[in-house]
Structures are given as structure tokens and as C-alpha cells.
Amino acid sequence: DQQVKQNSPSLSVQEGRISILNCDYTNSMFDYFLWYKKYPAEGPTFLISISSIKDKNEDGRFTVFLNKSAKHLSLHIVPSQPGDSAVYFCAALKSGKLIFGQGTELSVKP
Amino acid sequence: DTGVSQDPRHKITKRGQNVTFRCDPISEHNRLYWYRQTLGQGPEFLTYFQNEAQLEKSRLLSDRFSAERPKGSFSTLEIQRTEQGDSAMYLCASSLLVTNTGELFFGEGSRLTVL
Numbered sequence: 001d002q003q004v005k006q007n008s009p010s011l012s013v014q015e016g017r018i019s020i021l022n023c024d025y026t027n028s029m030f031d032y033f034l035w036y037k038k039y040p041a042e043g044p045t046f047l048i049s050i051s052s053i054k055d056k057n058e059d060g061r062f063t064v065f066l067n068k069s070a071k072h073l074s075l076h077i078v079p080s081q082p083g084d085s086a087v088y089f090c091a092a093l094k095s096g097k098l099i100f101g102q103g104t105e106l107s108v109k110p
Numbered sequence: 111d112t113g114v115s116q117d118p119r120h121k122i123t124k125r126g127q128n129v130t131f132r133c134d135p136i137s138e139h140n141r142l143y144w145y146r147q148t149l150g151q152g153p154e155f156l157t158y159f160q161n162e163a164q165l166e167k168s169r170l171l172s173d174r175f176s177a178e179r180p181k182g183s184f185s186t187l188e189i190q191r192t193e194q195g196d197s198a199m200y201l202c203a204s205s206l207l208v209t210n211t212g213e214l215f216f217g218e219g220s221r222l223t224v225l
Contacts, residue, residue, distance in 0.1 A: 009150075032212030043114075043201055043216035044153065089152050093212040097143065097166065098203075100152030 003027050004092050006101035015110050019077040023090035023101050026071065030092040033066060035075045038087045038103070047088075048075070080108045112136060114217035116202050122223045123192055130188045131220045135204030142185050143214060144177055145201040146170065153201055159185060160207070192224045 005024045013019045025033075031052055036044035050057040050064045050073070057064050063076045077084055087105045091098040115134045123129050135142045141160050145153035156175070157167045161182040171177075174192075179185040189196055199221050203214040 004152075006152075034212055036216075041218070041221075043203075043218045045216070046211070046213045049211045049213065091152075095166075096141065096160075097155050097158055098153075098212075098214055099155065100145075102150070102152050 004101040006104050010105045012107045013080045016079045019080045021075040023073045030094050032093040034091045036089045082108050084108050116217040116220045120221045128190045133185045133202030139204035140207045141205045143203040147199045194224045197224045
């Protein structure tokens with residue numbers, strides 16, 4: 001069963017505009033939700049996270065929103081830069097381990 | 111460099127051979143994780159250790175797979191009698207027992223190709 005889902009495999013955005021990446025989950029018992037960024041041939045790198053008791057967390061150009069009633073989280077990147085082009089994974093933490101979505105490939109065009 | 115390191119970065123082997131991957135976590139981290147990632151998918155949990163104890167194993171980890179963390183520091187993941195379906199990126203991660211972000215720190219991965 002896919003507990004964490006990213007339904008958009010890809011997203012293309014113009015430089016300077018907002019990128020919105022979405023993620024849905026099915027289990028209400030997750031402790032944290034995280035976003036990771038991954039470049040080809042590298043391991044995932046942590047971007048930002050949010051506790052399950054909060055609804056928003058902001059760090060510079062990155063903001064994560066958590067809608068618990070809809071079991072949905074989103075990552076907003078404003079403004080988007082070409083260096084943001086990568087695969088983004090959302091992940092949920094439960095019992096000490098991360099469960100990942102399938103990833104969304106973001107392409108930011110100059 | 112004090113990050114998570116994995117060795118080898120790439121391994122090409124013939125079907126039926128055994129392979130072993132090594133992971134050195136961040137030194138003060140109690141927890142060590144193994145994940146597997148195939149093309150177009152997110153990382154899938156395989157197993158994790160707290161110090162030297164293996165706390166959980168995924169059903170993805172068949173009898174051909176074994177992981178150890180003998181002294182609570184580095185870990186090895188061995189795959190016996192490799193099959194073509196084992197071709198994937200094997201990722202190691204480590205973390206503290208308690209964090210305020212939930213973050214796992216990942217290595218760069220070991221890519222396995224089974225011919």
C-alpha cells in the first residue's frame with residue numbers, strides 16, 4: 001500500500017515564478033513530514049520538514065503547508081531558480097523510519 | 111568530510127554472484143538505515159539499526175539479503191545469489207535517536223547492476 005503519494009511525476013516552471021509540489025498521505029499517525037531534493041547520482045538531501053502538530057513551516061524560499069483534514073502537504077518554492085531543478089520527494093516519518101513518495105521532477109526554465 | 115559514506119559507489123556483477131556494500135554513518139548517530147531506490151520510484155525502506163540492534167526488516171528484504179552493524183558503527187548489506195531484479199541504487203542513511211526535524215542524512219548511494 002502506498003502510504004505517501006506524489007501524483008505528479010513532473011512539473012515545469014518559469015524562473016522567478018512559484019513552484020508548488022504536492023503530496024498526499026493515508027495514515028494519520030505520522031510524526032513529521034519532510035521534503036528531500038535529489039540530483040542524479042547523488043543521495044537525497046534534506047530540504048525542510050514540518051511537525052504533524054503544525055500547519056506551516058517556512059525556511060527562506062521554501063514553505064511547507066500541512067492540511068491534516070485533507071491529508072495533504074505541499075511545498076512552495078518562491079521564487080524558483082534554475083538550480084532548483086531536481087527530483088523532489090516528500091516523506092513521512094513513522095516509528096523512526098521514513099516512507100517516501102514516488103517523487104516529482106521539477107524543471108525550472110530560465 | 112563527516113557525512114555518510116558508502117562503498118563502492120558502483121558495482122557491476124553477474125547474476126548469481128554475491129555482493130557486499132558498506133556504509134559508514136555520521137559518527138555520533140545511533141540509527142542507521144538501508145533503503146533501495148529503483149528508477150522512477152522513491153526510496154523504499156529495507157531495514158534499520160539502533161546501535162548494533164537490527165530493529166526492523168521490510169518484507170522487501172528476502173532471505174538473500176542480510177545486513178549487519180556489528181559494533182554499532184559501520185554497517186554492511188550483503189546480497190547473495192544476485193538476480194537482475196536486484197539492480198538498484200542502495201542508499202544508506204543515519205540519524206540521531208531524537209531529532210526535532212525527523213531528518214535522516216543520506217549517503218550518495220551504491221549503484222548495483224546485475225547482468
